[in-house]
Amino acid sequence: MRTEKPTLKPARPWFSSGPCAKRPGWDPDALREAFVGRSHRDPAGRARLFEVIERSKQVLGLPADYRVAIVPGSDTGAIEMAMWNLLGYTGVEVCCWENFGFTWLHDISDQLRLDDVTVHRAERYGAFPDVSRVDFDRDVVFTWNGTTSGVRVPGAGWIPDDRRGLTICDATSAVLGMEIDYRKLDVITWSWQKALGGEGAHGMIALSPAAVERLAAFRPDRPLPKVFRLVRDGRLIDELFEGFTINSPSMLAVEDALDALRWCADIGGGAELVARTHRNFTAVEQWVRAHPHLEFLAERKETISPTSICLKFDDGLLDGIRAPRWEFVKSLCRKVEDNGAGYDLSAHREAPPGLRIWGGPTVDTADIEKLLPWIDWALSETLTEFT
Missing domain, CATH: 3.40.640.10 (Type I PLP-dependent aspartate aminotransferase-like (Major domain))
Structure with missing residues (x-):
């Protein structure tokens, strides 16, 4: 069953793990x-x-x-x-x-x-x-x-x-x-x-x-x-x-x-920066729990990064696709990017094929929450395309 395409998009669709999103409200006039x-x-x-x-x-x-x-x-x-x-x-x-x-x-x-x-x-x-x-x-x-x-x-x-x-x-x-x-x-x-x-x-x-x-x-x-x-x-x-x-x-x-x-x-110094990061991570964590085919790349809970949040697809899902795994991931990410809903979501080239979402303190939790349905939709569309 295909997932309905979302209508809401992140106000700031930048989720790269470096260089990362500018602070909220940033404008070149700041310089x-x-x-x-x-x-x-x-x-x-x-x-x-x-x-x-x-x-x-x-x-x-x-x-x-x-x-x-x-x-x-x-x-x-x-x-x-x-x-x-x-x-x-x-x-x-x-x-x-x-x-x-x-x-x-x-x-x-x-x-x-x-x-x-x-x-x-x-x-x-x-x-x-x-x-x-x-x-x-x-x-x-x-x-x-x-x-x-x-x-x-x-x-x-x-x-x-x-x-x-x-x-x-x-x-x-x-x-x-x-x-x-x-x-x-x-x-x-x-x-x-x-x-x-x-x-x-x-x-x-x-x-x-x-x-x-x-x-x-x-x-x-x-x-x-x-x-x-x-x-x-x-x-x-x-x-x-x-x-x-x-x-x-x-x-x-x-x-x-x-x-x-x-x-x-x-905004309150280091403590608030850490709190913003954890709120972002919590949004992703709750989403991952609801997805049987997605999990954190980190194998131990206490080692999961809340900033560079790396996710992998389970082998059961990837074994059924008719394409190299990296091609599948890149196609999924391209669909999100082409809709202006999230950029730079692919895992690092040296890592296993998967997703990477920057959840650091310059990212707003509301934007994370708007991004995730777009990944759901893109996953559904890509599975239809490759299986």
């Missing part, structure tokens, strides 16, 4: 005061960069003694900067269960060429590795939220307070959308383009006192590109944490990030 055509080294330009740092610390609720900087290359640049500067002092433990975690493992093994590496690997997409055996006397690298698998760490209880190694966390799809005990993390990286709905190319890095101490004491036996350098002549470059940047930032992107951070403060 009219951007500090463009001027040097970002000017005191006024540097003040705006420092404001991004300070507002980020406040809305995240970072410990007062953590140092925060804006760095090149989005979250990728930030996590690579951390690894190139810090790893090699001791052995390394890598926890990986999806595309980005495996990318960091590859870079640690093949680019940094570290040989004392222990890997805690999930057997498949949707699974979470056994982290009970992680040795925290060594440095530990992991993603808090697997954006391509929809699998997140089940809290921070597995990380001890008395660790000797550093915890280096790619947290880009988690910060501002999930509750995180930042004291458990020595290096935290993220970008503006996820929970803030900002623009790409700029990353953020936060360092605990232990990470700062390591930077002062450790000299990696490898050359460091300029865009990765946090230390000069054996001393931390303090200016980086005061609004000075390694390379020239886009002041349009900076203004956009400030606009998003002001919105965060206006």
